[in-house]
Amino acid sequence: MARENEQIVYGTRSDITAGGFFFACHPGVSCFTKCCRNPDMYLYPYDMIRLKHRLDMDSDAFLEKYTYTAVRDNPYFPHVMLKMAESAQKPCPFLTPQGCAVYEARPFSCRAYPVEPALSRDGRSGNADRFYIVRHPYCRGHEQDRYHTAAQWISDQGLGPFIEHNRRWAAVDTLLRQNNWGDQGMAHPGAKMVFMAGYNMDRFRAFVFNSSFLNRFALDDDRLRAIEIRDTDLMHLGFDWIEFMLAGTGPLAECRKK
Ligand code: SF4
Ligand code: SF4
Numbered sequence: 001m002a003r004e005n006e007q008i009v010y011g012t013r014s015d016i017t018a019g020g021f022f023f024a025c026h027p028g029v030s031c032f033t034k035c036c037r038n039p040d041m042y043l044y045p046y047d048m049i050r051l052k053h054r055l056d057m058d059s060d061a062f063l064e065k066y067t068y069t070a071v072r073d074n075p076y077f078p079h080v081m082l083k084m085a086e087s088a089q090k091p092c093p094f095l096t097p098q099g100c101a102v103y104e105a106r107p108f109s110c111r112a113y114p115v116e117p118a119l120s121r122d123g124r125s126g127n128a129d130r131f132y133i134v135r136h137p138y139c140r141g142h143e144q145d146r147y148h149t150a151a152q153w154i155s156d157q158g159l160g161p162f163i164e165h166n167r168r169w170a171a172v173d174t175l176l177r178q179n180n181w182g183d184q185g186m187a188h189p190g191a192k193m194v195f196m197a198g199y200n201m202d203r204f205r206a207f208v209f210n211s212s213f214l215n216r217f218a219l220d221d222d223r224l225r226a227i228e229i230r231d232t233d234l235m236h237l238g239f240d241w242i243e244f245m246l247a248g249t250g251p252l253a254e255c256r257k258k
Pocket of ligand 2: 024025029032035138139142
């Protein structure tokens with residue numbers, strides 16, 4: 001979660017492993033759930049999949065109820081953000097008096113804090129072993145005496161698949177930082193297709209199986225079965241398709257039918 005005045009301490013995996021860091025978050029800290037009020041929360045494609053399954057909602061309903069889009073550091077493609085409740089202090093819609101109601105499906109930003117993996121822009125190389133420690137100034141968790149290494153934290157918080165999927169999305173996001181659609185911007189049909197392939201797995205699945213997509217791209221039987229039943233596999237097909245559309249590269253180009 002990005003907040004104003006947050007302090008970012010730079011480190012590498014070995015630095016953190018060698019020196020470790022102290023942190024604990026539990027109902028006993030005086031700031032408990034403070035970070036769940038009015039956070040500026042980015043949702044990544046894999047976050048959306050985890051949350052919509054946890055809430056047993058389809059993509060359209062989830063996007064409508066829990067998200068909004070905002071243009072941030074990329075002027076050419078909006079980010080999807082978690083919509084806060086309208087009540088005082090703008091709490092996260094999943095915040096309850098007992099804590100997070102979607103804890104096992106909580107988004108990457110909630111899950112990773114205070115460790116922030118560096119994601120390389122090409123999604124494939126560099127920075128894979130580099131991490132930051134983020135400190136929100138109001139967060140008392142850093143004063144606790146529980147010691148962690150980055151590797152332990154990543155394992156304990158189940159961050160592995162989030163990092164893997166987000167790394168690939170970072171490469172797609174780099175392509176989306178070009179002016180791909182000229183003056184039409186997000187009104188361009190291509191932009192709407194890209195948004196669907198990144199964020200709306202139910203519509204994308206219907207598109208793949210009910211359009212000429214499978215005539216144009218040859219997918220082997222294992223991949224076909226996987227995208228039929230698993231949103232994460234479909235999401236990676238979406239990433240491949242976006243890369244093919246915007247750059248003409250990637251694994252989907254290699255298996256295109258002649
Ligand atoms: S998803 Fe859960 S942990 Fe994250 S801000 Fe909302 S209530 Fe807090
Ligand atoms: S310790 Fe930090 S992460 Fe935990 S509730 Fe408090 S502000 Fe949030």
